[in-house]
Amino acid sequence: MLPNTKEFLHKKLLVGSSYIDLTGKLSVHSLFSFFQEVAWEHATLNGFGFEHLKEKGFFWALSRVYVEIEALPKWTEPITLSTWPSGTEGPFALRDFSLFNDAGEKIIGATSSWLIVDYETRRPRRPDAFKERMPICDTIRATKCNAQKISGTTHETIYSYQITSRISDIDVNGHINNTRYVEWAINSFPLEFYQEAAIKEITINFLSEGFCGDNLRVDSRKVDDRSYVSSIIRELDSKVLALVEIHI
Amino acid sequence: MLPNTKEFLHKKLLVGSSYIDLTGKLSVHSLFSFFQEVAWEHATLNGFGFEHLKEKGFFWALSRVYVEIEALPKWTEPITLSTWPSGTEGPFALRDFSLFNDAGEKIIGATSSWLIVDYETRRPRRPDAFKERMPICDTIRATKCNAQKISGTTHETIYSYQITSRISDIDVNGHINNTRYVEWAINSFPLEFYQEAAIKEITINFLSEGFCGDNLRVDSRKVDDRSYVSSIIRELDSKVLALVEIHI
Numbered sequence: 001m002l003p004n005t006k007e008f009l010h011k012k013l014l015v016g017s018s019y020i021d022l023t024g025k026l027s028v029h030s031l032f033s034f035f036q037e038v039a040w041e042h043a044t045l046n047g048f049g050f051e052h053l054k055e056k057g058f059f060w061a062l063s064r065v066y067v068e069i070e071a072l073p074k075w076t077e078p079i080t081l082s083t084w085p086s087g088t089e090g091p092f093a094l095r096d097f098s099l100f101n102d103a104g105e106k107i108i109g110a111t112s113s114w115l116i117v118d119y120e121t122r123r124p125r126r127p128d129a130f131k132e133r134m135p136i137c138d139t140i141r142a143t144k145c146n147a148q149k150i151s152g153t154t155h156e157t158i159y160s161y162q163i164t165s166r167i168s169d170i171d172v173n174g175h176i177n178n179t180r181y182v183e184w185a186i187n188s189f190p191l192e193f194y195q196e197a198a199i200k201e202i203t204i205n206f207l208s209e210g211f212c213g214d215n216l217r218v219d220s221r222k223v224d225d226r227s228y229v230s231s232i233i234r235e236l237d238s239k240v241l242a243l244v245e246i247h248i
Numbered sequence: 249m250l251p252n253t254k255e256f257l258h259k260k261l262l263v264g265s266s267y268i269d270l271t272g273k274l275s276v277h278s279l280f281s282f283f284q285e286v287a288w289e290h291a292t293l294n295g296f297g298f299e300h301l302k303e304k305g306f307f308w309a310l311s312r313v314y315v316e317i318e319a320l321p322k323w324t325e326p327i328t329l330s331t332w333p334s335g336t337e338g339p340f341a342l343r344d345f346s347l348f349n350d351a352g353e354k355i356i357g358a359t360s361s362w363l364i365v366d367y368e369t370r371r372p373r374r375p376d377a378f379k380e381r382m383p384i385c386d387t388i389r390a391t392k393c394n395a396q397k398i399s400g401t402t403h404e405t406i407y408s409y410q411i412t413s414r415i416s417d418i419d420v421n422g423h424i425n426n427t428r429y430v431e432w433a434i435n436s437f438p439l440e441f442y443q444e445a446a447i448k449e450i451t452i453n454f455l456s457e458g459f460c461g462d463n464l465r466v467d468s469r470k471v472d473d474r475s476y477v478s479s480i481i482r483e484l485d486s487k488v489l490a491l492v493e494i495h496i
């Protein structure tokens with residue numbers, strides 16, 4: 001078990017019917033909603049949350065996430081999600097997540113890399129300025145490495161579709177909610193593929209802000225037998241808003 | 249306050265960041281997720297939930313919902329959602345919901361009409377067979393009337409778009425999740441309309457099962473200055489899967 005100190009937030013959750021997919025297990029994009037929830041809560045409790053940064057003219061921008069999945073919890077299963085600030089890496093503030101099943105076994109580990117961005121200039125600020133407020137534990141890590149940059153690939157696109165972002169995709173910052181990119185990437189695959197191939201690892205790079213009404217194209221490429229990379233591209237300016245790498 | 253007896257389930261909830269819309273308030277489709285959560289939980293606790301019906305070869309199918317909204321709770325606001333079986337109406341089992349803010353004031357009332365459907369024949373069975381298991385309170389109601397049938401309208405379509413249902417839209421029964429229809433209807437409106445016009449009442453009729461890969465058209469018509477009706481139609485067979493009536 002993880003320590004019960006202020007570096008850590010441990011949250012008991014229930015896998016409710018809104019969070020499950022057609023297989024009856026927690027959907028991967030709901031996992032990202034859970035991460036978002038506990039990240040906000042822990043940061044707010046410790047004085048470096050959304051409102052605290054806003055007062056200073058900054059906001060948290062999620063840049064990368066990396067998740068290792070051993071098993072996904074089932075519908076109605078009681079779980080514990082723990083989170084802690086796990087250090088810094090250049091411009092990034094790191095935050096880790098470990099998800100435990102009812103028996104106390106760790107079934108999911110994740111790490112996320114965040115930028116502190118200036119509202120006016122849109123430029124990132126090094127996290128050191130806020131470091132003294134963050135109760136960091138960098139000796140315990142949830143994953144084998146930090147969230148990495150996804151490298152471009154020239155492999156052939158095997159699945160592709162178009163979607164327009166709409167009201168329910170937009171968060172309180174006026175941007176496309178980060179959980180949507182994961183959802184849209186997974187949605188590019190055929191239903192049968194999703195039912196049979198368990199996702200073991202998933203990495204996301206958030207690259208540009210998306211807005212309501214953006215016409216998007218989701219292109220998924222097969223890199224090797226176990227790896228797929230999906231790009232979410234805005235048609236208007238060909239900007240890649242996010243890259244999602246899935247290992248099965 | 250509502251009674252604290254087994255007819256009622258009272259659930260304290262927090263409006264987390266995954267449930268809010270761009271205005272910082274609980275999104276209407278998240279409200280439907282909340283309803284779904286507490287409905288399952290209360291039915292399961294009392295022995296007439298998903299698993300109990302499945303054993304007998306039946307499933308719960310949500311047919312209609314009607315919601316009266318005085319105010320939507322804000323991000324991080326603690327709320328209490330109460331639910332109870334509120335009687336029967338012909339083939340329907342009724343379930344009501346009242347949502348209270350932190351001060352204990354009721355801000356949302358809702359009622360839902362459910363069918364008990366035979367897995368094999370796909371035909372509804374009258375709820376009387378399960379009535380003895382349901383702790384019904386029909387003397388307290390959350391809304392001024394039961395969820396009504398939405399009448400067809402020949403008014404001109406003012407907003408229309410197409411969408412294909414995908415993996416994340418599908419629930420454990422293999423159908424499009426009922427919360428999606430609300431989301432898709434609201435998504436047909438322009439962002440500015442949504443930000444300015446507070447939704448006061450919303451009625452939904454679920455008419456046909458939708459599946460993964462269905463190509464859908466969402467048509468919204470203005471009935472009068474305060475009322476809009478959206479139809480979610482499957483292109484292949486022109487079946488109306490759901491009707492959503494919104495009063496602002």
